Amino acid sequence: MNLFLNDLKRLPTLFIGFILLAFGIYLTKLSGLGMSSWSVFHDGLSIQLKLSFGVITQLLGLIILLFSMLFLKTKVGLGTILNVVFVGMFIDIFAILIPNKPLTLIGNIVYLVFGVLLLTFGRSLYISSKLGAGPRDGLFVRLVRITKIDVKYIKPAIELVVLIIGYFLGGNVGLGTVLITLVSGYLVQFFFKVLHFDPKTEKQSNIFSFSKKRNLE
DSSP: OHHHHHHHHTHHHHHHHHHHHHHHHHHHHHHSSOOOHHHHHHHHHHHHHTOOHHHHHHHHHHHHHHHIIIIIOOOOOHHHHHHHHHHHHHHHHHHHHSOOOOSSHHHHHHHHHHHHHHHHHHHHHHHHTTSOOOHHHHHHHHHHHHHOOOHHHHHHHHHHHHHHHHHHTTOOOOHHHHHHHHHHHHHHHHHHHHTTOOTTTOOOOOTHHHHHHHHHO
8 A cells, every 4th residue: 555655756857848748749849950869759649640749659569568468578567558649649738838939940950859858858767757657668778778779779679660660650850850760869868967867777657566565464
């Protein structure tokens, strides 16, 4: 019970991270200068399947989560499940609240830069809550632990693969995509250090530990 209550106390940090992540993703999309690799993938699927960007984010998150659980033995925390539900939802909400693109190139660049900073900080923040990494982030965090290779190398490698697939699906690729691919891994690792979080050693919450704890009691 105490374990579950401790997880609940970290929910505000988790949701702030979700909101910042979703806002950052949407700003890069709105900039028109290129999105992150995963966003290009989501954009391509959205075009092909005629579903909203947020819904695609949710559906793909669920698929990746199941894959990670089955083949990489990735832990599923409360935050992992909430990520699948809420990040895509927040993106679609921002699309309703801020529907118009910037009218100038300067505005597009500002959206892109702030988008990159927000999405990388939001990602680092919610992972640091230790309530369970989201499906995509859980994938690279788990691979970091398995391979002992830094985030700044593992993350770009994964994103290069999804970027190529997203491009051929018709996703929006631009110079901003190249920038995000090159710097996002370094920024995430930098924000991890700022937040005093080490993905190689810090343990994420596991929902199955609740039942184990209860059985021990």
